[in-house]
Amino acid sequence: MYRSLVLPMIAVAAFSYMVWHVVSSSKATPQTDPVVEPSRAPFSEVVAGVGLIEPKSENIEVAAITSGTVVEVKVQEGVDVAAGDVLFRLDDRQLQAELAVQQSLLEEAQATLRRWRQMPRTEDVPPSEARVKKFQADVELRRDQLQRTRGLVAKNAMAEQELVEREQAYHAAQAELTQALAEDARLKAGAWQADVAVAQSQVERMEAQVAQARVELDRLAVRSPIAGRVLKVDVRPGEYVGTPPGKPLVILGDVSTLHVRVDIDEQDLPRLEPGMPGQGFVRGDAEQPLQLSFVRIEPFTEPKRSLTGAGNERIDTRVLQVIYAIESTPREVYVGQQIDVFLDKSKGRAENLRLDVGQ
Structure with a gap:
């Protein structure tokens, strides 16, 4: 008699466990607040894009004009240099003898x-x-x-x-x-x-x-082409450097005014108007906006090269690059930092209407 009840009891226990597991696993996961609030559009109508902070002069990448061994590096990151200042020198003993x-x-x-x-x-x-x-x-x-x-x-x-x-x-x-x-x-x-x-x-x-x-001797002393600030130094004394393309040894730029190079998706270009004011938010700070003023549009649409890492980002899209100047910086920002840019479409439209009425 007991043997005939074993299988039904096992079946009831298994079914009970299954019901308990389903009920316990179907509980809603409690929502957690994000560590950093994402940037939100401050305007009613916006044209949004992602930008990179760059110097007013853009990034100037300085490389060696000729191959040689570096004997002296005269600058370091963060220092200001004048036009013509020596950045680094190559070994010039052979050219000194020839001279x-x-x-x-x-x-x-x-x-x-x-x-x-x-x-x-x-x-x-x-x-x-x-x-x-x-x-x-x-x-x-x-x-x-x-x-x-x-x-x-x-x-x-x-x-x-x-x-x-x-x-x-x-x-x-x-x-x-x-x-x-x-x-x-x-x-x-x-x-x-x-x-x-x-x-x-x-x-x-x-x-x-x-x-x-x-002249050949002077070429071994690599000089700054502009007055600006040294942003990066990627060369050390004793290193042998060549002249491969795309291999900058020193990066510098004019940081008296910082610019933002904004990528505007080609699908948003019909709504873009020159002169639209805007605001930008650096990643991780959605509370302190950067006031942006229009500088220029580079009238050449090209494939997008600066990727943000967003899951819905397309890599086959084309973008138009718009340059804005940062009018004020409530916090320290750095060249190369990525910011979310929102352009005020409504104000741009109202400004255009005002100009049309005035004419």
Whole structure:
């Protein structure tokens, strides 16, 4: 008899447990408040978008112009720099040696040019004039000997051969005097202009090579292109850096005024009007709005690249980027921080109507 009641009792116990489990598991989970309140639209009609804070000048990414080893980093994050300040330096020992060689060759070329321009040398003139006088005296001597020989030959006191030899000696003396006079005139005329031009060209070529070496040397000192604040430094002394694209070593920008680059979905573009005022809320602070003023629209719709991580976010959409300036910051904000932006559609419409009436 007891054996016949075992299975029904087990079935009743299992059914009771199932009913209890279903009832206990179907209780509503109590709702909990979010740790951070999400941003809410402060206007009745809005055009919403997500923006990134950026400097007024946008992010300027500075990289090395040439490959080399970093020997000195002159800046750190958060410091202000002026245009032209050195950010970091690369090893320049080889270029310093090449510059020294080029400078020595330039000095040699300049000395050669000075030598040509200073000709004739003062001490070379007296010997040349003395040589001319020597040949003039020799010509007078040969002329006198020739005249005497002609007289003696006419009296048959000397052979005709002596007369011929004296005539040849006189003509040779005249030729030597002519050569000495020409050389003296060339000496006193100074350097040939063609030689001076060649020397001048050599100097100019060496000056260009020295300037080129200095430019190459200056390129190893990477400088700030603007006055701004250093936002990030991604280089250390001793590191070897190359020139790959998209590899910034220092990021800086003009943070005197912060801008917000807002992505407006292409589906909201028909409702977007230039000049619409707006407010922004940084992530995690829905209580203190940032007042935004319109700056410009970049009239080029492009695929969305800045993702927020929201579950309903599409990655195949296209966006128009609108730039707004942050008028006031009740709290500290940072470049690259993401904020929720709400543009006042109703005020933009009322402003346009007022302008139309005024016209």
